[in-house]
Amino acid sequence: MKKLELIPAIDLIDGQCVRLKQGVYESKTVYAKDPVEQAKIFADFGFRRLHLVDLDGAREGRVVNLNVLEGIKKHTNLTVDFGGGIRSSEDVRNVFQAGADFLTAGSIAVKNPALVENWLQTFGPEKIILGADVKNERIAIHGWQEQTQWTIFEFIEFYLPKGVKTVICTDVARDGMLQGPNLELYKTLLQRFKDLQVIASGGVQSAEDFAALEKMGLHGVIFGKAYYEGRIRPETLKDYLC
Secondary structure, three states, X not given: OOOOEEEEEEEEEOOEEEEEEOOEEEEEEEEEOOHHXXXXXXXXXXXXXXXXXXXXXXXXXXXXXXXHHHHXXXXXXXXXXXXXXXXXXXXXXXXXXXXXXXXXXXXXXHHOHHHHHHHHHHHOOOOEEEEEEEEOOEEEEOOOOEEEEEEHHHHHHHHHHHOXXXXXXXXXXXXXXXXXXXXXXXXXXXXXXXXXXXXXXXXXXXXXXXXXXXXXXXXXXXXXHHHHOOOOOHHHOHHHHO
16 A cells, blocks of 8 residues: 655745635634744654645735745755745746745636646646645635636546646635545545546544545645644654654
8 A cells, every 4th residue: 555645734824824714814823923943843753745835825816925935945855835826937937946846736727727738848747736626526716715617527637638647636615624534525536537646635633534545545635734733743643754
């Protein structure tokens, strides 16, 4: 059985580490004022990868917190995937220049497929992750404020021939709610797209969820609130982090 990759998340608003409930900005809770220091804590625990989301950027339609990415890459050895506010090829170049190992294309992949296809060809499909944020199996964009007509399945089917290898699938209804991940959704994705690397996001409430997702064969899982609320203790995750 392939080992599940555990990916802690840092979501940024006003340069601080926050968590939201179901993507509602007004529900934010600040967990750390210095995200670089938080990233160093994750690295010290033995995590190897970080999911970094510029929520300011997602809301404003431009990359805002690039300096945080630079700081994290300067002070840790974490592999970082970055998303939020990326709207142009110049943004992509700036994000990679700042040290990102991958970037997540979400809203822009809905609004401008031709541009994202160009990124896949120019920067390589291994560098561009498809961000599929889902409400009732339909893709949600712009910080989850707008629901589209695309189903998650149509979205992936559109991008697979264009080279996409990895998708981060977030169930918005479960994000930040500590109610467990949407196992049925991930099971369906794995059955329909056998060669796709699926990273689960949203709803993780305990380390038991990691075991269930690993057994299903997922590539990785992103988690945040369960850690920040003390429900997941990194010292209990040695089997995953070794």
